[in-house]
Amino acid sequence: MRNELIYLVLIFGLLVLPRALQRFKIPAPLTCMVFGTVAMLAWGDESHDPLVGWLATLGISSLFLFAGLEVDPRELRKGLKPLLAHLAIRTLTLAGTAWLAWHYLALEWRPAVLLALALLTPSTGFILDTLERLGLDEAERFWVTSKAIAGELFALAALFFVLLADDPGHLALSTGALVAMLFGLPLVFIALGRWVVPHAPGSEFSLLVMVGLVAAFATAKLGVYYLVGAFVAGLVARLLRIRMPRLASDQNLHAVRLFATFFVPFYFFNAGTKVPEGAVSWEALLMGLALTALVLPFRIGTIWLQRRFMFGEDHRSSLRVSVALAPTLIFTLVLAGILRDRFALSDTLFGALLLYATLNTILPSLVFRSPFDVDPMDTRKAPRHPEDAIADDAGRNTPRTVSLD
Structure with a gap:
């Protein structure tokens, strides 16, 4: 009876209290992480509960399944040239940041690259879950x-390579397994759609989630992380939208979002319970503030300059897009954990990364009118974005192709 009461209090605390605190412009995931850190400081290792760990895995996997489902190849092709320019600049900044980490923090090249990814990669799943509550217009969204x-696709590919680069044989086998997954998942979805769905109407959501979880655990066994497989499963389901329209339908997309909404708080709580005591120190605080003061203005300024001078966007809209891309919470948490577990990252730097992620995640809720919300529903119309005209002009000058989705 005592365990059931504890779990009930935990569920209430993670699903209700963080939402109530959003009125003070505190993002709910940060509140959940603070609750986990407090539990760690109060009860130590007793706060590491296996059930909460499983719920956390469900949360991060379903969130990246949702992120994969949100990938729309037609929309990416619409702004291909600006996105390629964005990725080229991202590659240069990533290489420069990794070099600085290697040179000044005495890190090997693999942890240096992972640290750069942790600092520079926006958390797409988190941003998508909160985007429509920021007051941006349609073009900015x-x-x-x-x-x-686009940045997440690039980061996942880099993460896969870097984690396995120390063993070329393992890298080759894992790459082959990932390619086999890319070709095998469509067959799995089609088989389920042919032999299961006709006899179980409305089962598309549960089948999608289960395939996503299996893919997530498969990539974890390959030596990378759950989020890679879950993202790939969502992406494959999206590409099958024409052949199996109900698999990645808007209703299923919303259902996966709600599913992730329920379980993601457990991920942040679980992450908080794994914060080492050494990460809660004055040294970590000062280093985190220094990282934020250096990296966050650089990230915002880079995107602002890119959009202001390459695409002629007005300074206000450029700033709004740049600030909306600031949160790195999930990617920073995931990569900080990998750096600590596999590369013996110091507690001080781990704590600094957490503070950096916390501050850049709070920033949009302070700048924009509305606080972050984990279930955005409203949609707004707005004037066309300058880059839309660039992309449309490019599309009119190129032959039309058949959409893959």
Whole structure:
């Protein structure tokens, strides 16, 4: 009876209290993480509950399944040239940041690259879950979404390579397994759609989630992380939208979002319980503030300059897009954990990364009118974005192709 009461209090605390605190412009995930850190400081290792760990895995996997489902190839092709320019600049900044980490923090090249990814990669799943409550217009939301998804695709590919680069044989086998997954998942979805769905109407959501979880655990076994497989499963389901329209339908998309909404708080709470005591120190605080003061203005300024001078966007809209892309919470948490577990990252730097992620996640809720919300529903119309005209002009000058989705 005592365990049931504890779990009930935990569920209430993670699903209700963080929402109530959003009125003070505190993002709910940060509140959940603080609750976990407090539990760690109060009860130590007793706060590491296996059930909460499983719920956390469900949360991060379903969130990246949702992020994969949000990938729209047609929308990415619409702004292909601006996105390629964005990725080229992202590659240069990533290489420069990794070099600085290697040179000044005495890190090997692999942890240096992972640290750069942790600092520079926006958390697409988190941004998509909160985007429509920030008061952006339709064009700004489009470009925030496109740039976040393109950056995440790039980051996941880099993460896969870096984690396995120390063993070329393992890298080759894992790459082969990932390619096999890319070709095998469509067959799995089609088989389920042919032999299961006709006899179980309305089962598309549960089948989608289960395939996503299996793919997530498969990539975890390959030596990368759950989020890679879940994202790939969502992406494959999206590409099958024409052949199996109900698999990645708007209703299923919303259902996966709600599913993730319920379980993601457990991920942040679980992450908070794994914060080492050494990460809660004055040294970590000062280093986190220094990282934020250096990296966050650089990230915002880079995107602002890119959009202001390459695409002729007005300074206000450029700033809004740049600030909306600031949160790195989930990617920073995931990569900080990998750096600590596999590369013996110091507690001080781990704590600094958490503070950096916390501050850049709070920033949009302070700048924009509305606080973050985990279930956005409203949609707004707005004037066209300058880059829309660029993309449309490019489309009129190129032959039309058949959409893959």
